[in-house]
Amino acid sequence: MARDTLHGLRPAPRRAKAPAALPSPGAAERVEAVMTRLAEADPDPKAGFDDTDPFRLLVTVLLSAQSTGPTVARIADALFARVQDPVGMRALGEAAITEIIRPVGLGPSKARNIVKLSTALIETSGGAVPRSSVEMRRLPGIGRKSAEVTANFAFHEPVIAVDTHVFRVSNRIPLAQGATVDAVADGLALAVPERFKDGAHVWLFRHGRDTCTARKPACTRCPVSDLCTWPGKAT
Template identity: 50%
Template structure:
């Protein structure tokens, strides 16, 4: 796996017991009711630009990536145009993003692979995606889900935390959590599960200040420190 698309480092999985199937169903139902059609917070115009945006988002914020890709995608929204722009051109657009030198190299390398081996199209195959520069399992899952509607669940640090903290899919590793989510998530919720969980972790079930008092699934969640409230406890 590329060093700039690492699996999120597991923090401290809680000892929260797994939720019952009924609680899992209710959890997703509430998240779905609050946000029926969740969308990626990364800006993109086609599967290729989504792929590039996700690669650039490793160790960077979506807001920062969107700021950089506004000009980049205006100049190059296909692999062929990105190759014409060149590594130096890519680097100039993404200098504000962490690891921009390695990311510029990877964007050019994956663009070349797409042109040489996939007719300039983003493949809908996990193995083919993971063979591209800068693309690991998490990135492949995001692209398969967002661009092509595959019911994959990419696990980042937010989802890893939510899955462990709530008891939705406890696991000591990223892959264990992903496999657990695949097992317990009802089929009707699978297409949007990734977005519901990441947005919940990003804005509600935050690492240091979980907003338990206003959380829609607080009564289902197994997290033991809900009474601490934002700003005090919360790991």
């Protein structure tokens, strides 16, 4: 992969280490063992991500819904070349924002939410993004995943956002099983040891995107294959 993008956020290149060899454990031990291996292979998962602008992070993650990371990154660059803060975004307006962000899909809806989000931030916090995911979820257009990704990246809140990749990996191995995103997120919050929570979303996202894919997962080169109990696992 030439360039890694996570929800439209671009990191610096990473170096992977060989996974640690650990015995096959029970449920709680399996979670810790999986996270240990992923952490040892990628000890600084958020290296290079710019966490200095929480507003840009929040808008970029909002744009990433049903769109690919590289496209989102390119469009976020174009949007923030025009304006950089909630005041400027509100002044730019829905029509202009829609034209800029159209390639990411759902342009009118996302533009409307960006303006509403900007207005809410101006009126409630002087334009500052709240530091907790719970507070972010009160903002227009911001769901649990968007709030938790932003709070984790911008403020290092120990929350594990669950997207399609994290949901699949967590149910397959399993780490925390559930029929809904919220159930898996709640399960991971309980199951994952505290010391892994800051990087857990990135590790699980990348593992699901690059190895434990929806179709034809690369089980034979998976660093945690021996810890995985998924019945569909290739051997």
